[in-house]
Amino acid sequence: xxxxxxxPEHRYAEIMKNKLNEDGSELSILNLGxxxxxxxxxxxxxxxxxxxxxxxxxxxxxxxxxxxxxxAENRPFYQITPxxxxxxxxxxxxxxxxxxxxxxxxxxxEVPKRVxxxxxxxxxxxxxxxxxxxxxxxxxxxxxxxGFLYVFQFREKVYEIYExxxxxxxxxxxxxxxxxxxxxxxxxxxxxxxxxxDFPVAWKEFENLFERNRIFIDRTVNVGPITAEMAMAYGxxxxxxxxxxxxxxxxxxxxxxxxxxxxxxxxxxxSGDTYDRFCVRxxxxxxxxxxxxxxxxxxxxxNVFHADxxxxxxxxxxxxxxxxxxxxYHFKIVMGEIxxxxxxxxxxxxxxxxxxxxxxxxxxxxxxxxxxxRRPCFIYYxxxxxxxxxxxxxxxxxxxxxxxxxxxxxxx
Amino acid sequence: xxxxxxxIQDKLVETFGExxxxxxxxxDIFSFEIAADxxxxxILFLKNDPTLRFNFLTDLCGIHYxxxxxxxxxxxxxxxxxxxxxxxxxxxxxxxxxxxxIKTLTTIFPCANWMERETWDFYGxxxxxxxQLKRILNMDEMVSFPMRKEFPLEDGGRxxxxxxxxxxxxxxx
Numbered sequence: 403x404x405x406x407x408x409x410p411e412h413r414y415a416e417i418m419k420n421k422l423n424e425d426g427s428e429l430s431i432l433n434l435g436x437x438x439x440x441x442x443x444x445x446x447x448x449x450x451x452x453x454x455x456x457x458x459x460x461x462x463x464x465x466x467x468x469x470x471x472x473x474a475e476n477r478p479f480y481q482i483t484p485x486x487x488x489x490x491x492x493x494x495x496x497x498x499x500x501x502x503x504x505x506x507x508x509x510x511x512e513v514p515k516r517v518x519x520x521x522x523x524x525x526x527x528x529x530x531x532x533x534x535x536x537x538x539x540x541x542x543x544x545x546x547x548x549g550f551l552y553v554f555q556f557r558e559k560v561y562e563i564y565e566x567x568x569x570x571x572x573x574x575x576x577x578x579x580x581x582x583x584x585x586x587x588x589x590x591x592x593x594x595x596x597x598x599x600d601f602p603v604a605w606k607e608f609e610n611l612f613e614r615n616r617i618f619i620d621r622t623v624n625v626g627p628i629t630a631e632m633a634m635a636y637g638x639x640x641x642x643x644x645x646x647x648x649x650x651x652x653x654x655x656x657x658x659x660x661x662x663x664x665x666x667x668x669x670x671x672x673s674g675d676t677y678d679r680f681c682v683r684x685x686x687x688x689x690x691x692x693x694x695x696x697x698x699x700x701x702x703x704x705n706v707f708h709a710d711x712x713x714x715x716x717x718x719x720x721x722x723x724x725x726x727x728x729x730x731y732h733f734k735i736v737m738g739e740i741x742x743x744x745x746x747x748x749x750x751x752x753x754x755x756x757x758x759x760x761x762x763x764x765x766x767x768x769x770x771x772x773x774x775x776r777r778p779c780f781i782y783y784x785x786x787x788x789x790x791x792x793x794x795x796x797x798x799x800x801x802x803x804x805x806x807x808x809x810x811x812x813x814x
Numbered sequence: 815x816x817x818x819x820x821x822i823q824d825k826l827v828e829t830f831g832e833x834x835x836x837x838x839x840x841x842d843i844f845s846f847e848i849a850a851d852x853x854x855x856x857i858l859f860l861k862n863d864p865t866l867r868f869n870f871l872t873d874l875c876g877i878h879y880x881x882x883x884x885x886x887x888x889x890x891x892x893x894x895x896x897x898x899x900x901x902x903x904x905x906x907x908x909x910x911x912x913x914x915x916i917k918t919l920t921t922i923f924p925c926a927n928w929m930e931r932e933t934w935d936f937y938g939x940x941x942x943x944x945x946q947l948k949r950i951l952n953m954d955e956m957v958s959f960p961m962r963k964e965f966p967l968e969d970g971g972r973x974x975x976x977x978x979x980x981x982x983x984x985x986x987x
Contacts, residue, residue: 464951471936472960476967507841634870637925648897655900656842747841748873748893748904759873761891774875776893784928813951 414450414458427453432795436465440799442539443809447786447798454794459787463780467813474773478738479505480579482773487573489777490811492535493528493754494574495564500751502577503658504760508747509579509714514706517581518660519697523594524567524576525659525751526690526697530601531557532754533641533683533690536806540680541612543803544621553608556601563597566590580715581708594698602691609684619677626789626801627675636785639778640756642805645682646674652752664696676804683806714740738768755779755806779811817865817899819844825866829859843893845904850890853907854917860894860903861922868894868903871919874929876937880911880963887911888939892919915940936961 408415408431418429435446444465450458470485477485486497499521506513513521534557538550561571566589568576577583612618628638633646643650651668653661669685671678708715716735717728734740744766750759759776782805790798819839826834826846833849834856848856860868873893880887886908895902909916918941919926930941931950938959941947949956958965 464949464953467951469960472965472967635924637871637923650897655897656902745840746845746904748843748902750872757872759893761873761875761893763877772875772877774873774891776873780928780932781925784925 408448412448414448414460417450429457434795434798436462440543441802443807443812445802445807445809445812449795449798451795456790456793456795456798459790459798461783461786463783463812465813466809470814471773471775474770476769478768479740479742479770480735480738482770483577484573484575486775487575488810489775489814490532490754490758490779490808491572492808493532494572495524495528495576496532496751496753497758498574498576499525499659500749500753500758500760502579503751504747504749504762505579506709507749508743508745508762508764509711511580511709511711511714513580513659513709514702515660516702516704516706517708519701520582520586520707521577521659522661522664522697523694524564526693527560527563529690529752529754530687531560532806533687536754536804537612537680537683538608540622540676540800540803541618543800544618546611546615546618549608549611553604556597556604559593559597559601563590563593566593578708578715580711581706583716585705585707591698594694598691598695602688605684605687613681613684621800622676622680622804624673625676625797626793626804627673628785628789629674632785632788633674633782636788637781638756638785639782640753641682641686642674642679642782643756644669645671645678647672652750652757656750658749658751663700664693666693676800679804740768742766742768750776753778755808755811756782775814777811777814779807780814783807783812817896817901822866822901822903825863826856826859830856840904843902843904845906847906847908850907850909850916853890854919854922856905857892857894857919858922866896867898868896868901870895870897871923871925872902874919874926874933876933876939876961878937878962882908882911884911885909888914888937890916890933890939909939913940914938915942917942918944920944935959938962 414431418431430451432449432451434449435441436444446462448460449456474482474485483498483501486501487494489497534553538553541549564574565571566587568574628646630646630648633643634648647670649668649670654668666689669682671682712731717731721728722732742764744764746763748759748761750757756778757776758778761774762770763772765771789801823837830852833852834846836847838845860866872895875891877889877891888909888911890907892905893902907916916939918930928950930944931947933939934941934947935949935952936959
C-alpha cells in the first residue's frame with residue numbers, strides 16, 4: 403500500500419523499497435494530517451515508522467498560507483492590523499499591539515503611560531488565553547478532558563472583556579495608532595475584576611489536577627526533550643525555549659510598553675521536555691495575572707486613551723462635521739495619506755509562543771515597502787521532526803500540542 | 815561593560831576591511847551592509863568571536879528592489895542578537911537581480927533552513943549549499959516568485975473594482 407502513497411522521487415521511497423528489517427518486520431509510511439483532529443490545525447507530517455516508533459518525519463506546511471506579507475505591501479498602514487489578528491489567533495491583541503508599537507517606533511510617537519498600561523493588560527490577558535488553550539489541549543491529548551472544559555470557560559470570560567474593549571472577540575483588531583479607539587468602559591474593568599477573582603481559583607485547581615498526576619507525568623516527562631543548545635540553534639523563543647532553561651524573554655530584554663515598571667519573574671524549566679513546557683506556561687499565567695494586578699493598581703488617573711497625534715489618530719466624529727482641521731485629518735487618514743518617513747524598523751514583542759517580530763521597510767509612500775513577520779511558530783516548528791524521532795506516535799501528538807504550533811502563525 | 819557599536823564596527827572593519835560598509839544606527843538597531851560573497855565568513859565571525867558573541871539568528875528575509883542597478887536588485891536581511899549583552903544588529907547583503915544567489919547559513923544556524931526556504935519560495939533567491947531548497951508555503955507546481963514587485967496582488971482582469979478612485983496603487987509618492 404505504502405508505495406502508492408509516495409511519489410517515486412520522495413526520499414522515503416528508496417527506504418521503503420528495502421523495507422524488510424532483519425527480523426522480517428516492515429517499515430510503514432503514515433500520513434499524519436493535514437486535517438487530523440489530534441493535530442489541532444492543518445499540519446501534514448509524513449511519518450516513516452517502524453511499528454509504532456517514528457524513524458523520521460517530513461512536515462509539509464502552507465495549507466492556510468494567505469500571503470499576508472504581499473497583501474500588506476498593498477494596504478495603508480492602519481489596514482494591516484486585521485492581518486496580524488489572523489496570525490496567532492489565540493492571542494490576537496499581542497499581535498495588534500506589536501504592530502502599533504512598530505509603527506509608533508517608526509514615527510517616534512510617545513504613548514501616554516495610561517495607554518501603555520492598558521496595552522499591557524490586554525496583552526497579558528491574551529497571553530493567558532493562549533496558555534489556557536495550549537495547556538488544556540495538552541490535557542485533552544493525554545486523555546484528560548475535564549480540565550479543558552473547566553478552564554475553557556475563562557477564555558470566554560476574557561473574550562467578553564475584549565468585546566467590551568474593542569467589540570470583537572477572536573480577531574480583535576484592537577487599538578489604533580497611538581492608543582485605543584475609545585476609552586475602556588467601566589464594564590470592562592468590572593469584568594476584569596471578576597476575572598481576576600474567579601480565574602486563579604480555577605487555574606489552581608487545573609494545576610492540581612495535572613502537575614502531580616501520575617498518568618500525566620508518565621505521558622509527558624522526558625517526552626520530546628530539547629537541550630538549550632539545540633533550542634537556540636533551532637531559533638526557539640518564548641515558553642518553549644524557557645522550558646529548556648534559557649531565560650530569554652523580550653519583555654525583559656527589550657522592555658516595550660512600560661514592562662520595566664512591573665515586577666515579575668521569568669519562569670524557566672530544565673530539561674525542555676513536554677512536562678517542563680507545561681509547567682513554564684502554567685507559571686507564566688500566574689505572572690501574567692500578577693502583572694495585570696500591578697497595572698491596575700499603578701494605573702495613572704485620568705481618561706487618556708490615545709496619544710495626541712492628530713495626523714495619525716482619527717478625530718471624533720462630531721469634530722469631523724464641525725471642525726475644518728479635523729475634517730482634513732479625517733480625510734487624509736481614511737485615504738491613507740499620512741506622512742511616513744523613509745526608514746527601516748524592527749520591533750519585537752513577546753507573543754504567546756515567543757519573539758514576534760515586525761520588520762518594516764518604508765519608502766515614504768502610503769503602504770509598507772516590505773513587511774516581514776518573524777513568526778515564532780514558523781521558526782521553531784522546523785525542529786519538530788528532530789524532536790519526534792524515536793518517539794511513539796502518541797508522543798508525537800503530545801509534543802506537537804505542547805509546542806503550541808498555531809497554523810495561522812505558521813503559514814501567515 | 816556593554817558591547818558598544820563602535821567596538822563591533824572596529825572589529826569587523828579590522829577583519830573584513832572593504833567587505834563591510836555603510837554602518838549606521840537605524841532607530842534602536844545597529845545596521846551595516848556586507849558584500850554577499852563574504853556572508854558565511856562574517857556571520858561565523860560574529861557568532862564565534864569571544865567579544866561579539868551574536869549567538870542567535872533572529873530573522874532572515876528577502877527584499878526586492880527592482881528600481882536599483884542590476885547588482886543590487888535583491889537584498890537578504892539578517893537580524894542577529896547577542897543575548898549575553900542584549901544587542902541586536904541588522905545585516906544587509908545586496909545581490910544580483912538576474913541570478914540572485916548567496917551562500918546558505920544552514921551549517922551555522924539550523925534555524926536558517928526554513929527561513930531560507932521561505933525566501934527562495936517568495937523571491938527566488940538561490941541559497942547555495944542549502945540541503946533542501948524547495949518551496950515551503952506555496953505549492954510545488956508554482957513557477958513564479960510571488961513577493962517580487964512585478965507580481966500583481968490581484969488578477970489583472972478584474973473589472974468589478976476601479977482602484978483609481980481609492981488611491982489603491984502601490985505607491986502614490
